Amino acid sequence: MGAELPFWKTKTLTAMTRSEWESLCDGCGRCCLHKLRDEDTEALAWTEVACRLLDTTSCQCRDYANRRDHVPDCVKLTPKRLARIDWLPPSCAYRLVAEGKDLPDWHPLVSGDPSTVHSSGASVRGRAVSERAAGDLEDHVVDWPGEWPSEGPKG
Template identity: 35%
Template structure:
């Protein structure tokens, strides 16, 4: 884990553009569950009802918290400790990596592709990394 002063410095740097950190890849918009071993299982066959499968974008993004009761705001606590965020999530890259990655706003960054994820293939993430 990064030292607290590094985390604080990064949070202060990005807090005014917190929403822009999101890659808008859509990978966190699928049903997830934690198994008995603490692994997070993401079911890519069960997307959120508001996820456009073709563009992998939320169709109600600006109103997502009011519209979808399963959508949760990502906080600094999530960025630091949550084990359900997908690999490569911008929030975890910025607040967990020792070397801060370059940052582009969501409007200018190229959107990540699905990385060959099959729609019906659940993916596991270990809770310890």
């Protein structure tokens, strides 16, 4: 007999417990990078500039529970909101599960090791710029946050 399938293969996003939902986040920090949207074309541009609450080494929020008190426009991701969001990176587990795809091998739920998101090059570690030191966001537009992570360690 085969092993039991993991929850992300058997449950919809709306059927997941809060703990399961939260564990889907791989801790890459890409969603915590500032994005720019062209007013005329609605085109999205990624930046390498991290939210002021993102620890760019651990790629974790410094005050996740109270983040919206500090950053009022921080988006609380829910299954309903997910359907309307076009800025999640292609490797985001929430996006992958919603699209009926599997998680990558480096995802902590698959690898069993939270460091694989960093060693795979999927996280913002070593590539994000602090919001407080960045200056104009337009000077920090990059493509990599919106692309599938390349293989190989990135610090």
